[in-house]
Amino acid sequence: MRGEASRISDRVSRDELAPKLRSTGKDAWRIGNELFTITNVLDHTVQLERALTDPSRPVDDKIGVLKELIGAQAHPMTLEIMSDLVGRKWSRAAHIANAVEDFGVDAMMYYADAAGVTLRVSVELAELHSALLNLPVLRSKLNDDSVPAKARIDLLNAVLGKTEFNEVTLRLAEHAVCNPRNRRYLETIQWLINKFSRHMGESMITVTTASPLNIDQIKRLTDVYSAKLDHPVHINSVVDPTVLGGMRIQVGDEVTDNTVVAQLQQLHRTVKAKA
Structure with missing residues (x-):
């Protein structure tokens, strides 16, 4: 559960930057992938989360840490999003990773809009949820973060087989496997379905x-x-x-x-x- 400060920071930041992120069009694919990578790094580096959310630390200092983290190769919009987030207040250090993930999903939705596949992705996510509903053993393996991420991705790909899902669906499904974020796999897929529904x-x-x-x-x-x-x-x-x-x-x-x-x-x- 996010605290009030974190909820406000997440919502206000996304509302303010949504027009810019939407205007990136198909670049949003790259941005979304970069944000998912940063989410994973933050989830596994508590010291970094604390450094980026410490209210006593100057924002310029935090942005310097960011530039060292994501380098000059990151999309300018990725840096702008992260710079905005580190300048806000967070109830807990870990909550900034939630906000980064939210932005990552938003980017994927805007990319889907630009590619004209938003409804298709929504339907495919529902199909994936339905397909896994009666496969508890498989879901357990996908949920097991003690298993290397690559092995879980290989398992997911084996399940999907020759299913011709859109690249956005596949990337979101892969993200849910790579970084469970203390959620059950089906819970994450349902969360994504709901986000696409609200987006539409x-x-x-x-x-x-x-x-x-x-x-x-x-x-x-x-x-x-x-x-x-x-x-x-x-x-x-x-x-x-x-x-x-x-x-x-x-x-x-x-x-x-x-x-x-x-x-x-x-x-x-x-x-x-x-x-």
Whole structure:
């Protein structure tokens, strides 16, 4: 959980620099990759995090440390983002890495916009989430940060096989494997799905069913919930054979569970209460 100072610093910095980052177009791919690399370095170097967030240290001094860290080869926008962040207040030193990662994801979304693949990436992330949902052993291996990052990336690539995911989807999936950041793998993918949904100005409706929804079902659900919420929605279709039948629909924190499993559980509770 981020403290108030960290939340404000992250939000204000991203709001102020968003137009500049968006205007970099396809350069945002390079910027996003640089920011993901910096996130990883910060996560593994506590002393550096403290040096960059120490309120008693002059900002110019921190920027000097930054230039030594990222060198002259970094994109100017990367340096501008990092310089802005080190000039802000943080509740905890570790929170600056969260902000850098947020900027990295933003950069990838702006690159996807420039390449015209934003919706495709959102859908592919949902497909990846659905594919891994019933593979707990595999997820455990992807979550295990005691295993070298390269081995986890190789495992992810083996799972994806010849899946023709967009390069943004693959990079985000790889980032989630390389640097778990104390999150479960599926949790990170869901977080990314939600960020893309908000970026597109839509609400994410997660629908869990025993078999894939067809196009007509997705369209009907989209129409119903767009009308109900009075703004566009994106249907995140999750396939989970264990639900047997019916649908589990989640809108934000609100869950409507009409699956066969949920009905059987309710029946069991009712019988038990009457016994």
